[in-house]
Amino acid sequence: MSIAVRIREVGPRDGLQAEEPVDVAERVRLIDALAAAGLHEIEAVSFVSPKAVPSMAGAGDVMAAITRAPGVRYVALVPNVKGAELALEANVDALSVTVSASPAYNEKNVRMTVDESVESVAGIAKIAAPLPIDAVVSCAFGSPYEGDLEPADVDALGRRLLDAGATSLTYADTTGMATPRRVDDLLDRTGIDVGLHLHETRGTALVNAYAAVERGVRRFDTSVGGLGGSPFAAGAAGNLATEDLVHLLDDLGLDSGVDLDKLLDVSAEVARVVGHAVPSRIAAAGPRSRLSSS
Amino acid sequence: MSIAVRIREVGPRDGLQAEEPVDVAERVRLIDALAAAGLHEIEAVSFVSPKAVPSMAGAGDVMAAITRAPGVRYVALVPNVKGAELALEANVDALSVTVSASPAYNEKNVRMTVDESVESVAGIAKIAAPLPIDAVVSCAFGSPYEGDLEPADVDALGRRLLDAGATSLTYADTTGMATPRRVDDLLDRTGIDVGLHLHETRGTALVNAYAAVERGVRRFDTSVGGLGGSPFAAGAAGNLATEDLVHLLDDLGLDSGVDLDKLLDVSAEVARVVGHAVPSRIAAAGPRSRLSSS
Numbered sequence: 001m002s003i004a005v006r007i008r009e010v011g012p013r014d015g016l017q018a019e020e021p022v023d024v025a026e027r028v029r030l031i032d033a034l035a036a037a038g039l040h041e042i043e044a045v046s047f048v049s050p051k052a053v054p055s056m057a058g059a060g061d062v063m064a065a066i067t068r069a070p071g072v073r074y075v076a077l078v079p080n081v082k083g084a085e086l087a088l089e090a091n092v093d094a095l096s097v098t099v100s101a102s103p104a105y106n107e108k109n110v111r112m113t114v115d116e117s118v119e120s121v122a123g124i125a126k127i128a129a130p131l132p133i134d135a136v137v138s139c140a141f142g143s144p145y146e147g148d149l150e151p152a153d154v155d156a157l158g159r160r161l162l163d164a165g166a167t168s169l170t171y172a173d174t175t176g177m178a179t180p181r182r183v184d185d186l187l188d189r190t191g192i193d194v195g196l197h198l199h200e201t202r203g204t205a206l207v208n209a210y211a212a213v214e215r216g217v218r219r220f221d222t223s224v225g226g227l228g229g230s231p232f233a234a235g236a237a238g239n240l241a242t243e244d245l246v247h248l249l250d251d252l253g254l255d256s257g258v259d260l261d262k263l264l265d266v267s268a269e270v271a272r273v274v275g276h277a278v279p280s281r282i283a284a285a286g287p288r289s290r291l292s293s294s
Numbered sequence: 295m296s297i298a299v300r301i302r303e304v305g306p307r308d309g310l311q312a313e314e315p316v317d318v319a320e321r322v323r324l325i326d327a328l329a330a331a332g333l334h335e336i337e338a339v340s341f342v343s344p345k346a347v348p349s350m351a352g353a354g355d356v357m358a359a360i361t362r363a364p365g366v367r368y369v370a371l372v373p374n375v376k377g378a379e380l381a382l383e384a385n386v387d388a389l390s391v392t393v394s395a396s397p398a399y400n401e402k403n404v405r406m407t408v409d410e411s412v413e414s415v416a417g418i419a420k421i422a423a424p425l426p427i428d429a430v431v432s433c434a435f436g437s438p439y440e441g442d443l444e445p446a447d448v449d450a451l452g453r454r455l456l457d458a459g460a461t462s463l464t465y466a467d468t469t470g471m472a473t474p475r476r477v478d479d480l481l482d483r484t485g486i487d488v489g490l491h492l493h494e495t496r497g498t499a500l501v502n503a504y505a506a507v508e509r510g511v512r513r514f515d516t517s518v519g520g521l522g523g524s525p526f527a528a529g530a531a532g533n534l535a536t537e538d539l540v541h542l543l544d545d546l547g548l549d550s551g552v553d554l555d556k557l558l559d560v561s562a563e564v565a566r567v568v569g570h571a572v573p574s575r576i577a578a579a580g581p582r583s584r585l586s587s588s
Contacts, residue, residue: 180545182545202582288473
């Protein structure tokens with residue numbers, strides 16, 4: 001399999017986290033369907049407190065019930081050492097952890113200073129090695145609290161997280177402040193061996209992904225249907241939709257391993273499961289190859 | 295005034311055409327507000343049959359009532375010689391005409407062959423000279439009927455329209471089939487001294503605009519709020535929103551002459567006038583410079 005662009009599908013975790021709780025059996029079906037559509041890395045669950053995030057309850061049950069497809073990496077988001085322990089018990093293939101480049105956002109989100117979060121990552125790495133740990137740096141393109149952040153500072157946090165034991169980095173545009181120019185500015189610092197996690201808050205996820213692809217970035221987080229949380233208007237501000245990125249990549253001749261038609265079937269099923277239309281425009285209008293019946 | 299990127303605002307025509315009729319006084323207020331926000335070229339009206347397009351009735355009244363701002367070009371779309379005569383009587387500054395690169399679309403849209411449409415443009419040019427006439431080639435990035443079109447054929451139609459008397463060309467992605475690669479492919483043929491008219495049908499208007507800007511294209515049609523017609527889902531498939539493009543251009547340091555804050559006020563007013571939220575994401579979420587009140 002020669003994958004040109006690696007997609008980490010985060011719909012079952014980041015997408016469904018923003019929705020009313022979906023039962024374990026439906027989540028298992030979704031994850032298995034995504035693997036069957038060609039996704040080779042799936043953030044399937046997070047091991048967080050079910051009181052804090054009810055829609056992520058039953059993470060261990062989900063992991064136990066999915067069919068492990070060969071070659072697919074099943075990832076769990078973990079907020080702390082306790083979550084990492086549960087993830088290891090559930091036999092996940094990799095972990096993801098999050099620290100914000102915005103001190104104010106980090107404190108509001110996880111009630112820890114950035115230093116404390118980096119320490120927490122070190123603690124997770126200590127028990128999880130040799131599993132891959134991707135550290136997601138949130139608010140990497142600006143903070144709703146502090147405004148623009150210096151790319152040098154964002155990059156420095158990434159390097160600290162590698163020192164703490166993370167094995168790869170993803171930069172997240174948590175509140176939709178990225179632009180092509182700011183993607184360029186950050187990549188000037190970090191290099192292109194990073195993942196990007198882009199949001200549609202300002203309708204810029206695809207243009208930012210394209211700018212990054214043109215620079216040579218080959219790892220992206222996306223969410224089937226474009227599901228995902230945001231403090232802004234429901235249905236219009238989620239994650240970059242997997243089908244929107246695959247549609248673009250296919251047209252550019254960059255293989256992601258994903259079968260777009262199968263993925264669109266999964267997306268339609270996701271809309272049924274969450275009970276509303278998904279934000280993806282490709283899901284709504286169909287791929288460009290679908291001609292009018294005239 | 296050193297404008298790096300020229301925007302032709304088509305909201306009063308292409309945008310409102312897709313809405314329930316808005317009365318003349320409101321349309322006049324909108325056009326004047328757009329000029330005050332820094333738009334220097336405004337497709338204000340179309341001289342079409344009011345029976346065929348009720349929302350464009352009163353074009354002459356609109357042109358008579360607006361305040362002609364210095365340096366602003368007021369454009370009328372005209373479908374034929376009769377429309378051009380009315381536009382000239384109304385003292386417009388420039389005309390736009392449309393011919394489709396898709397024979398099937400052209401026949402369905404205006405009940406003429408492409409040859410007949412080119413002839414019609416020649417007739418319009420004969421009576422309108424020396425006014426500028428921009429010929430908009432619709433379905434330039436693919437047809438819902440014929441599928442992909444050869445860039446060479448699309449370019450050849452553009453050249454025929456220049457021969458017929460058009461003074462500039464705009465290529466339109468009428469049904470949202472453009473992609474960055476296909477923008478590149480067409481520009482390889484046409485060169486970059488063209489305008490682009492992009493649609494959001496597949497959520498790709500901004501990424502296509504960015505790809506074109508990177509190639510050096512400096513003329514775009516946009517619609518305030520992203521209003522505009524489409525056979526697809528209402529509110530999700532209009533024109534590239536003026537505020538979305540200006541937000542991108544400002545961040546790239548490319549001046550369009552437009553004041554984004556003033557434009558967002560106009561966009562909010564447009565939402566009130568048409569009675570529903572506009573599709574623009576920047577209108578919904580605000581520009582990235584607006585920080586949370588924390």
